[in-house]
Amino acid sequence: MRELRLIVVSDPAAPVLRLLERLPEEVTVTVGQTVEALGEAAPEAHVLLGREARREILQAVFRLAKRLEWVHSLSAGVNEYLFRELVESPAPLTNSRGVFSRSLAEFAIGAALFFAKDFRRMVAQQEAGVWERFDVEELFGKVMGIVGYGDIGHAVAARARDFGMRVLAVRRRPELSEWDPYAEEVLPVERLNELMARSDYVVIAAPLTPETRGLIGEAELRAMKPTAVLINIGRGPTVVEEALIRALEANRIRGAALDVFDQEPLPAGHPFYRLRNVLLSPHCADHTPGWEEAAMEVFLENFERFRNGQPLRNLVNKRLGY
Numbered sequence: 001m002r003e004l005r006l007i008v009v010s011d012p013a014a015p016v017l018r019l020l021e022r023l024p025e026e027v028t029v030t031v032g033q034t035v036e037a038l039g040e041a042a043p044e045a046h047v048l049l050g051r052e053a054r055r056e057i058l059q060a061v062f063r064l065a066k067r068l069e070w071v072h073s074l075s076a077g078v079n080e081y082l083f084r085e086l087v088e089s090p091a092p093l094t095n096s097r098g099v100f101s102r103s104l105a106e107f108a109i110g111a112a113l114f115f116a117k118d119f120r121r122m123v124a125q126q127e128a129g130v131w132e133r134f135d136v137e138e139l140f141g142k143v144m145g146i147v148g149y150g151d152i153g154h155a156v157a158a159r160a161r162d163f164g165m166r167v168l169a170v171r172r173r174p175e176l177s178e179w180d181p182y183a184e185e186v187l188p189v190e191r192l193n194e195l196m197a198r199s200d201y202v203v204i205a206a207p208l209t210p211e212t213r214g215l216i217g218e219a220e221l222r223a224m225k226p227t228a229v230l231i232n233i234g235r236g237p238t239v240v241e242e243a244l245i246r247a248l249e250a251n252r253i254r255g256a257a258l259d260v261f262d263q264e265p266l267p268a269g270h271p272f273y274r275l276r277n278v279l280l281s282p283h284c285a286d287h288t289p290g291w292e293e294a295a296m297e298v299f300l301e302n303f304e305r306f307r308n309g310q311p312l313r314n315l316v317n318k319r320l321g322y
Contacts, residue, residue, distance in 0.1 A: 001026055001307060005044050007065070009033065009058060010051035010074075016292040017051075022300060024307075035060045043067065047306065049299060051292075055080040062086055070306055074295050076100050076152075077235060078316050079208045086318065093316040094302055096295035098151050100286040104205070104233045104259075105155035107285035109163065111231045111257030112139055112201045114279050140164035145199030147215070148206030148234055149177060149186060150322065156203050156233075157182035170195050172211075196223040201231060208235035209321035218243040221253065229255050233285060236260040245271050248278060259285040 001024065008031040010017060020029055030041035035057060042064035050058055051074040058080060062068065068091050073081055076097040086093065114120070116137040125132055144160040146153040149171040157167045161182050169183045170192050177186040187195055192215070196202060202224065206212045216230070217240040224230070230253060232239055241262050247253050248271075255277035264283055272278050302312050316322060 003028070004046050004307065005041065006030070006047045006049060006303075007032075007038050007041050007045040007061065008049045008051065009038065009053035009061060010049075014051060014292075016296050019293065019296045019300065023303065033057065035064075039064060046070070047072070047303070050074060050081065053080060055083060059083045059085065070094070070312065072096075072299050072302060073316075074292070074299060077208065078321065079235070081316075082318065082321055092312055093318050094312050094314045095316055096298040097314055099291065099294045099298060101151045101155035103286040103288045103291070104152050105159050107257075107259060107281065108156045108201075108203050108205075108231050108233055109139075109159050111279055112142075112144070112160075112229065114257065115201075115229045115255055116142075120276065120279075138164075141166070142200040143168060143198055145195040145202045146170070146183070147192065147195065147202065147204050147238075148212075149180075149183070150205065150207070152233065153203070153205040154180075154182070156205060165201075168195050168198060193220060193223040196220050196228075197225070199228060200225065201229050204230070204232040204234045204238055206234045206238050207322035208237055212238045214238070214240050216240065216244075218246075221247045224253050226252060227254050229253065229257065231257045233259050236262045236264070245275075248275050251277070255279070257281070259283055 003026045005028045010031055011033055012031045017031060030038060032038045038061050042061050043066055045065045046067060046069045048068055048071045062085055071091055071093045073095040076095050078095050081093055116139055118136055140163060142165050144165045144167050146156055146169040149169040153169060160167050167183045169186045170189055171186060172189055174186040174188050177183060180186060215238050221243055244256060248256060257279040259281040260283055272280055305312055
């Protein structure tokens with residue numbers, strides 16, 4: 001086996017990096033968060049692994065890494081990696097998708113239950129010492145609309161069906177879901193507003209690409225039922241925040257459950273903090289015990305495939321962005 005050099009764009013103190021000790025002895029590993037820390041090793045590197053890496057650092061390191069043969073994102077999202085040099089290079093890009101689908105799907109169902117059962121009202125009454133009965137809803141028979149029907153969307157659909165919900169989905173290529181066991185209909189993006197209008201809960205699980213940025217805006221939100229809930233577990237910028245805030249403040253929709261945002265951390269004083277029809281998660285819906293370790297296992301398995309000349313798994317279409 002040839003000697004391989006791996007550069008890791010990450011905080012060197014991250015506990016998950018200890019798993020890299022399982023790499024063979026002939027693999028040289030350099031870890032750092034800055035161009036200065038990685039600059040000397042980059043020109044000889046064969047593989048780049050990114051963990052919570054910013055685009056400007058990735059881009060600068062990539063420009064130095066003339067021998068790079070493969071890039072891997074420890075997260076499922078790859079927007080930070082889609083700069084021109086990498087997109088146009090022959091180096092394949094992979095990610096750790098699949099690891100996060102189950103926990104994000106559970107969050108989506110939990111968010112739907114939060115609104116259906118009005119858990120906020122229950123907690124408020126409990127804290128106030130008030131006994132006041134009220135009616136709640138079932139998820140059974142409700143319509144779950146899913147925008148972006150990849151691994152995460154599919155996991156949401158499976159759990160929604162377990163609750164007796166009906167499932168609609170939108171994806172760029174509906175023909176890929178022709179025999180889907182969960183969705184009653186898989187619609188093209190051109191029929192997005194139809195999905196918004198027919199759904200009781202709309203789950204955004206799309207990746208962030210030029211086509212999906214701002215996909216859910218004023219027109220799409222106005223198409224929703226006043227009793228409907230928007231759940232975003234994909235990427236913050238797929239939803240136009242200003243339009244969503246207006247819809248929530250005017251009670252044009254029932255509410256929103258959000259795990260992702262335009263700006264993270266969400267700045268102090270942001271309207272989402274005060275809106276009682278918002279369930280806010282600080283982008284931790286998939287931070288279950290061992291989530292980073294599971295993501296690293298995907299990389300380590302792929303590294304073995306790379307060493308042995310086997311096809312890599314979880315390849316990303318760099319031009320499509322997923």
